[in-house]
Amino acid sequence: MLLFYGKLLYHFLYQYQHETENRRQENIPGRGGASFFMIGLIGGSGLHEIPGFKVNERRAVETPYGLPSDEFMIGELSGRTVAFLPRHSYNIPPHKVNYRANIRGFKELGAERVIAVSAVGGINNSLRPGDIVLLNQLIDFTKSRVNTFYDGDDVVHVDFTEPYCPELRESFIRASESGGIKLLNAGTYICVEGPRLETASEIGFFSSMSADVVGMTGMPEAVLARESELCYVALSVVTNLAAGISPVKLTAKEVVETMNRSTEVVKTLLSGAIGLVPQRRDCPCGEALKDAGM
Numbered sequence: 001m002l003l004f005y006g007k008l009l010y011h012f013l014y015q016y017q018h019e020t021e022n023r024r025q026e027n028i029p030g031r032g033g034a035s036f037f038m039i040g041l042i043g044g045s046g047l048h049e050i051p052g053f054k055v056n057e058r059r060a061v062e063t064p065y066g067l068p069s070d071e072f073m074i075g076e077l078s079g080r081t082v083a084f085l086p087r088h089s090y091n092i093p094p095h096k097v098n099y100r101a102n103i104r105g106f107k108e109l110g111a112e113r114v115i116a117v118s119a120v121g122g123i124n125n126s127l128r129p130g131d132i133v134l135l136n137q138l139i140d141f142t143k144s145r146v147n148t149f150y151d152g153d154d155v156v157h158v159d160f161t162e163p164y165c166p167e168l169r170e171s172f173i174r175a176s177e178s179g180g181i182k183l184l185n186a187g188t189y190i191c192v193e194g195p196r197l198e199t200a201s202e203i204g205f206f207s208s209m210s211a212d213v214v215g216m217t218g219m220p221e222a223v224l225a226r227e228s229e230l231c232y233v234a235l236s237v238v239t240n241l242a243a244g245i246s247p248v249k250l251t252a253k254e255v256v257e258t259m260n261r262s263t264e265v266v267k268t269l270l271s272g273a274i275g276l277v278p279q280r281r282d283c284p285c286g287e288a289l290k291d292a293g294m
C-alpha cells in the first residue's frame with residue numbers, strides 16, 4: 001500500500017518537474033515559437049488588439065509585483081514570436097497601470113525587447129492627428145507612481161541619457177522607409193500624471209521645454225524596461241492636438257476614434273519593423289545594470 005502511494009507521489013512529482021522544465025524551455029529564446037526570440041508589444045488606448053495578429057496562446061503571468069494588465073497574447077507577426085499586452089485592459093487608467101508587473105511579465109516570458117504603442121496629444125505645431133512619432137527623448141512629469149524596481153536595499157542609478165533602444169529605433173526607421181510609411185523619426189515625449197488632460201498654460205510650458213507630444217503612460221514604463229535590461233522603443237500616435245492648441249474641446253472619443261483609424265498603418269509599421277529586428281542584440285540595453293549599483 002505504502003509502496004503504491006509512494007509510486008503515485010513519485011509519478012506526480014516527476015510529471016510536475018517535467019512540465020515545469022518544458023515551460024521554462026519554451027520561454028528561453030531559441031526554443032519553440034516562430035523564431036529564436038520573443039518580442040514584447042504593449043498596446044495603448046484604442047489598441048486592444050492587432051488586426052491579423054494570430055494568437056496561439058494566452059498566458060497569465062504572476063509576478064512579485066502583482067498581476068500585469070491582462071493575460072499575454074502570444075502569437076506570430078512577421079514570422080516572429082510576439083507577446084502582446086493591452087496596457088489598459090479592463091479600462092485601467094494610466095495612473096493605475098501596474099507598470100512593474102507588466103515589464104516583469106515580459107521578462108518572465110523571456111522577451112528581450114519591448115515595443116510600446118501609445119496615444120498622445122500633439123504639441124509641436126507641425127503635428128496632425130494620425131501622425132506617428134518614433135520617440136527619442138522624454139521628460140517625466142509623473143508624480144505618484146512607483147518608478148523603480150530598486151526600492152529596497154539595492155541602490156541602482158541606471159543611465160537614461162538615451163531612454164529608447166537605438167537598435168529598435170533603427171528597425172522602425174528602416175521599416176517606414178521601405179514601406180513608404182510617414183513616420184517622424186524623432187520626438188520628445190512629456191509624461192504627465194493624468195488622468196485629467198492638461199491646461200493650455202501647461203502645454204505652453206511643455207512647448208517651451210521642447211516637448212513634441214504629451215501622454216500619460218510612457219513613464220515609468222521606459223525606465224522599468226531599462227532597469228530590466230530590456231530594449232524598449234516607443235511609437236506615439238497623435239490622437240488629438242494638445243490643450244490650447246486644439247480648436248475644439250478635447251474628448252476621449254476623439255482619442256479612441258483617431259487610434260482606430262490609425263490601427264492599420266500602425267500594424268503595417270509594426271510588422272515591417274518586427275521583421276527587421278536583428279536576432280542578436282548589439283545595443284547597450286542588455287548591460288544597463290553594469291556599473292549602475294552603488
Ligand code: HPA
Nearest residue numbers: 119120121214215216242
Ligand atoms: N494629453 C495627455 N495624454 C494624451 C493626450 C493628451 O492630449 N492625448 C492622448 N493621450
